[in-house]
Amino acid sequence: ILVGDEPRILEAVSKDSSSPGLPPSITIEHEPLCIGMEEPPSAVFRSKKRCSLAMSARLVAEGRAQAFFSAGNSGACMAAALHHLRALEGVDRPAIATLLPNALGWMLLLDAGANVDCQQHNLIEFALMGHVYAKSVMGKAKPKVALVSNGDEKIKGNTLTKSVASILELLPINYIGNIEGNALYSGKADVVVCDGFVGNVILKTSEGAAEFVQNTLKREIMRDPFSRLAGLMLKPAFRRARRVADYAEVGGAPLLGVRGGAVVGHGRSEELAVLNGIRRAAEGVSHHLMEETEALMKSCATAQPRKIQAL
């Protein structure tokens, strides 16, 4: 179901000479209003209750769709999902999960920015939700779950992470302990758990550091004609290396812990990114992410009633 301004959708479709019109399996829900990239996220349930984003979330809430994807205003996308889709039983705060490349493939980082102030039970829920996603959607038999800290050793961490670590050890997941930033990209963990503030720091610092390395290298390569020539020869290798961390390959970040699926895409998404974002949303549905998550949440609440209630 394409949600948006029908005339503009049909116009875009007609430009593609390979497809004369929409295939019959694709329908359109007409909603001309949309949220701008600079508008406050809360507009989606305040001044612009009627907009394509809100309608997408409502389609899922009403059971007419099972998941939605948007590459629009990320904050508004989150807000629409949180406002219209209820949290799963046992989940206090849904989390944004980001797929990141590492030396062995892909890992899931959560929370990537939805919850900047977290309590113990939030991080524990993130660990459980991340475990389910890595197992059912990413196909990892026994996902390695790690907690971001300032050292590998058990004694490292702040008050919050140390209290969380002692509970993660009791849960029916493959908790491997603390992970420090320098091991993030080694493939040591499949699921990396942290609060949304730290998650944002990790994502953005990685981006900044990678860019700094590339710019430094570029500057040194441009320093003399001999290096410049070698640099030209390496263009295809550089291009292939860049593709490893390309958001278009991922498509979007799934919102975990809500009833229904929601995937938040990058504002600069083009065809490939949108295709992969929709694929990501469909994956969650076909792998019963929601049902599996709810089942684990329930079994943990039953198995560790005192612990979980004490959180």
Place this chain on the structure above:
Amino acid sequence: ILVGDEPRILEAVSKDSSSPGLPPSITIEHEPLCIGMEEPPSAVFRSKKRCSLAMSARLVAEGRAQAFFSAGNSGACMAAALHHLRALEGVDRPAIATLLPNALGWMLLLDAGANVDCQQHNLIEFALMGHVYAKSVMGKAKPKVALVSNGDEKIKGNTLTKSVASILELLPINYIGNIEGNALYSGKADVVVCDGFVGNVILKTSEGAAEFVQNTLKREIMRDPFSRLAGLMLKPAFRRARRVADYAEVGGAPLLGVRGGAVVGHGRSEELAVLNGIRRAAEGVSHHLMEETEALMKSCATAQPRKIQAL
């Protein structure tokens, strides 16, 4: 003053054929005991009260030296400084400051790991101490001080950083607002403030991300003989690029906020790193870092008594 096992120091000196013995300006304080790299930091004031590290800190505390540098056990180095050197007036928690390269030169990040649980007044003190270091030691006329957050906008941040931001605006420093990870290496800020947990995440994630970029690039370069040849041609450029982030150029991380100077070096320090580490320690003394810091702390406490007392 070289602190350590005298026979071993003299033996090391005698191996250097260019210098027949120590110059008269250099003396030795004999202390054969030392803290191993794997020993717990607290050993420095518990089981090994007598050791070269503790003696170095005591020399500063007693006024026989003005600063010390060590490339030994970092935790123990911190512990020795905190145990023997008193905190400056107005400073609740001293901080480890790290010099990091950016697109325009160098910036100072603090706290880099000494304090994993911070309150409002700790981050404010870090901002003030960082300001003084950047101004007096790094020679920045009007250092740009920024607070690590999950977005540039004023409304972004967690409960702690938002409350800190509103106070930083009132202080006599050039506070430029929030900084997000992706802008860290751009040169936007001269002083970057965060708690020690986040500081460690930034340092280690940068390390991990940079390594991942380099390894990915290397793998793509090794893929075919043509790229491998170009890669060989670029060896000098790669080497120059690596040097930009070489800890040996920095020498060590200064501990700010204590009476006397302390610089913590990397455990793998060789000649250049040790030389620069000692230079860093001397710099703090010759630029009156301690006196300038104390003066600013006092003037802020006088100018904003209600605010500072309310922290």
